[in-house]
Amino acid sequence: MKSSSSLTRGLAPLFGLVIFIALWQVASGFYNHVILPSPSEVARSVASLTIDGRLWEHARQSIIRGLTGFGLAVAAGVPLGLLIGVSPLLSNIFRPLVVTLQVVPLISWLLLAMIWLGFSQVPAFVVFVTTLPLITINTVQGVKNIDLQLMQMSVVFRISRPRVFREIYLPQVLPYLLAGVSTALGTTWKAVAMAEFLSVSQGIGARMALARINLETADLFAWTFILIGLGLITDRLLTYLVDKRLRHWM
Amino acid sequence: MIKLDRVGKTLGRTRVLSDFSLCVEKGKITCIIGPSGCGKTTLLQLMAGLEQPDTGRITGTEEARVSYVFQEPRLLLWKTVAQNIAFVLQDVVTPARRQELIKEYLSMVGLYEYRDSYPKALSGGMKQRLALCRAFAYPHDFLLMDEPFKSLDTPLRLGLVRQVARIWQANPQTVVLVTHDIMDALLLGHRVIVLSARPAAILDDIRIDVPLAQRNVVQEPLPGYHARMLAVLEAENKKSFPNL
Structure with a gap:
């Protein structure tokens, strides 16, 4: 009983995926491959990107930019959050600022970054300003x-x-x-691709822009899946590390 | 010796203590019992320096090192059983002495085999035992205990009371124990102070000369003291709630 239920549980998401791909395959038969490429075309595109090295070349750029912005946001956001949390005065000063930061339209940041920093720094900067409020809050x-x-115990x-x-x-x-x-x-990863799309010629977002211009819709799908994969991998990695360190007391 | 001299304390809009005086003797267990909400916890917090008196003076606590058992265990969930004790010892004893103390006190309450477990894995009684361990192991001039057995059922409670008695006998120290349970006072108190409802006043001051190891709640003179404390608390209750 137990093994069959755990088997179904393990296979259920896979089953959903199979249905999704099947429907996609059927739908792609009705449309031009520029509108909706078939799953196999997309798979071929991912394979060729991997084999000729373009995947790693551009993904590497995006990863470096993403992690730079994210790393800076953690480095600034944690101390800022601690200070705001501890001091009511600093909370009054910085809180509205952080909230404002959060509601500034992404496109404004993007354009400002182009003016202030030059195109190559835009993706890391956009990642920094979008993730900083999340970390801080x-x-x-x-x-x-x-x-x-x-706290009282430690005072005693x-x-x-x-x-x-x-x-x-x-x-x-x-x-x-x-x-x-x-x-x-x-x-x-969403922010980095967005910013690259509008500002630079290297990186996943930039390749998506190129694929759109060239009407290579299969490539567009391929890069999208690569972004999804990147998100999933980092999420899993984080979950694994957290679990390893905090499991015994949380 | 801790001396409270005409101490007054108001918390928010409640007058908790007014002209309250008390001497706590060295090397004895002083039990303070009284109706709930009468200011027992405030009294301990004043002695520990967690609160300052509005009026009057508290002497004998200035340079003293205080140890404390709270109503809740107040453990660090991210540290193991042994690390929770090491946490308070780290800056006051050498590493070698720290290990000795941890082993000695954990063994005394039967938690030594759990030294590498996290509090999450302990039952409520075990957690409170660990909190007692931490308080006893910490080098102190006096130990304050605020209803340390409050959240435990009777068998656990009695077991823990016996353990406290044993630890004290192995190493007599100045203890102030606040409780609302007469049984705790009978089994642990060398002196029992019975307090009135707010603002607290001393209704009775009883000395029990029976050594802790020989205390038996059904053997005189303890039943006599039991009756005496009950009578005082009853009378006080009637005064606070005349319609009951």
Whole structure:
């Protein structure tokens, strides 16, 4: 009983995928391959991109840009979030700023980055400004949820401030921060492709722009799947690392 | 010796203590019992320096190192059983002594084999035992306990009371234990202070000279003390709720 139910559970998503591909295959028969390429055409496109090295060449660029922007956002967002969370004064100063940052249209950032930084820096910058609020707001949330009873305990036992920060603050903020990091990583790949599409000639987004101009719809699909794969891999990697470190107490 | 001299304390709009005086003796367990909400926790927090008195003075606590057992275990869930004790010992004892203390106290309450487990894996009683361990292992001039057995059922509670008695006998120290349970006071108190409802005043001050190891709640003089405390608390209750 147990094995059959776990088998169905394991196969269920696969089953959905098979139905999706079958429907896609059928639908592609009714349309021109420029409108809707068939799954096999897309698979061939992914294969050729992989074999001739273009996949790695452009994906590498996107990954570097994405991780640069994301890394800077974490490096700036965590301290900022901690400060906002701890100090009501800083919260009053920075909170509206962070919220504003979050609602500024992406296209404004993009155009401003072109003017301020030059085209090659645009993708990393766009990733930075879109993920920074996510990291910051989640960190603030974590600080707000710190258990005051534990703080009181550490006052009684005269634990030094740096140790309270390291051993009481950070571990409690960590789950919230990781939730923010997970959302931010998902946003990273979307933002990087968007920015590349409009600003540069290398990278996944740029190749998508080229595929559109050349009406190579199969390539467009191929790059999209590559982006999806990138998102899934980083998400899984994060889940794995989090699970390994936090499983025993969360 | 901790001395509270005409201490007054208002929390929010509630007058919790007013002209309250008390001396806590060295090397003894002083139990404070009283109706819930009478300001017992505030009293401990004042002694621990977590709160400051509005009026009056508290002496004998200035340079003292205080250890504390809270109503809740207040453990660090991301640290193992042994690490939770090491957390409070780290800056006050050498690493070698730390290991000794951890082993000694964990063994005393039967948690040594769980030293590498995380609190998540412990039952409620075990968590509170660990909190007791942490408080006893931490080098202190006096130990404050705020209803440490509150959330436990009777068998667990009695077991833990016996354990506290044993730990104290192995290493007598100054303890203030706040409780609403007469049984805790009978089994652990060298001196029992019975408090009135807010603002707290001392209704009765009882000395129990029976050594902790020989205490038996059904053997005189304990039943006599039991009756005496009940009578005082009953009378106080009648005053607070005359219609009951």
